[in-house]
Amino acid sequence: MKQMPFTRRRFLKTAGAAAGALATPYVMRSSAFAQSNVVNVWTYANFLPQSFIDQFQRDTGVQIRIRLVDDQGAQFNLMAAEAPNPSADLVTIASHRFKQFVSSDLLAPLDTEKLIHWQNVNPVFRESDWISMDGNKWGMPILTGADALCYNTEMVSDEEADSWMIMFDPKFKGQVTYEIQGFFSSLILAMGNDGNMVEYLGNEEKAREVVNAARDMMIEHKDMVRKYVTSGPESQQMFINQEVVAAQAWSGPFAKMIMEGFPLDVNIPKEGGYGFVYNLNLANNSPNAENAYKLLDAILASPEVGTEMVRASGFASTIDGADEALSDLEKRAIAFSPRDLERLIFISSEANDLKWPLIDAAVEQVKAA
Structure with a gap:
């Protein structure tokens, strides 16, 4: 991942953000959350590009229902209020907030054996200490900033x-x-x-x-x-x-x-x-967990998906090879200089x-x- 050349030692030593509230749903949610052809995702605006959403829905027949998030605290409060029966399948959590969500039993550990393309996550992120607790991994890194x-x-x-x-x-x-x-x-x-x-x-x-x-x-x-x-x-x-x-x-x-x-x-x-890392995390008692795993693996299947996520969000990708198709201007926009990285x-x-x-x-x- 050329634009964010962190050393693994530096990241593991220090890795561990926004204001507002949960926004109006992008797609109105059904009152019945457990359905064979849907996956409910709480995430930030532009994190999942529309082109990817359209392709995934065509390929799988699974409809992605997005609820927009712009604050970690508000997301935590809503998940706590819905527990133990969440409406969400996947939620977007920053690396430094993992401990709060995990210790409150709001997340399920991630079964990486169900992700054929798990190795496409840059090892700086997939092997970081904040993603692992009690012998389990608790999320899939997608973007960093x-x-x-x-x-x-x-x-x-x-x-x-x-x-x-x-x-x-x-x-x-x-x-x-x-x-x-x-x-x-x-x-x-x-x-x-x-x-x-x-x-x-x-x-x-x-x-x-x-x-x-x-x-x-x-x-x-x-x-x-x-x-x-x-x-x-x-x-x-x-x-x-x-x-x-x-x-x-x-x-x-x-x-x-x-x-x-x-x-x-x-x-x-x-x-x-x-610095911080955004992750997609499986909600505890997710009503559509298998569809959630399909979505996670589809994101990892091709570096071009990571490229489009960069272009849509402006954050750097955690997926190997995602920067290769970016233009010089795009690389400059998301890249931190060697001087900046020393300060991060x-x-x-x-x-x-x-x-x-x-x-x-x-x-x-x-x-x-």
């Missing part, structure tokens, strides 16, 4: 975009945006602290101090922000409307804009940034119980200030 800094190359220099502190630069007052919760980890990192907060396990006082320092920075410079956003599409629209010149955002949506010719670039600032740290879930209650409270304080 990072919390990055996106900027208008006609208005912002590469040097200016080389630090997260651009968000507080008076030169760009009223021309920057970020999603408050998502920006916290990167800002904590930019201030010289551990955004994963693993370093502060057993020391809640220090963790609170670190979070509050980032909170105070946001509050002090609140007038710098054009508008706090809650989703990637909202940030995209602000660039299109020329309201902002820089944004903290997940890399995928903006890589897609670069592919379409917008004068943007995406980088990992010098202070570092956090993968999100860890190890300190989530410590981290997120503190950050969630701080987010509300920033909004209220």
Whole structure:
């Protein structure tokens, strides 16, 4: 996988994101979930290209019913409310959220023997520690990206975009945006602290101090922000409307804009940034599990499917060979430079119980200030 040449050691050491709620279903769900010719998938917009959906349905006779997701927490809450009888067969979970879903019995272990093409997943991902718990694998990696800094190359220099502190630069007052919760980890990192907060396990006082320092920075410079956003599409629209010149955002949506010719670039600032992997996971007690396995294997069967997923989503593929058919512009849009890769740290879930209650409270304080 040329565009994301992680070392296995680096990924296994550190691997472990968005706001809003579950969106309106793409296809209305039947009240009877267990059916012989359907598979119910909860996933993000554009993760499954329409061309693939159409081909899969023609080849198998199985209808893909999609419910759009734009927030991991909301997806968890809905799955917990439906348990033990989910409406979903497959759900899309980020690598750093696996532990929460698995420990709550919301997922079934993946039987890789049912996936003829399992070996087409790049080993950096399929053999990572976060995907395995209790001797089982709990998902199929499909796409990977990072919390990055996106900027208008006609208005912002590469040097200016080389630090997260651009968000507080008076030169760009009223021309920057970020999603408050998502920006916290990167800002904590930019201030010289551990955004994963693993370093502060057993020391809640220090963790609170670190979070509050980032909170105070946001509050002090609140007038710098054009508008706090809650989703990637909202940030995209602000660039299109020329309201902002820089944004903290997940890399995928903006890589897609670069592919379409917008004068943007995406980088990992010098202070570092956090990476993640999206996976398709089998819901525990999936009503149509066999159809779910058919869908998973169809995604892996040809690298061209991975290519189309890249083009549709803007995120890099975890499937070997998926980058070979991409144009030079497409490769540039989704690729992280060697410098960026050196700066990339993968999100860890190890300190989530410590981290997120503190950050969630701080987010509300920033909004209220």
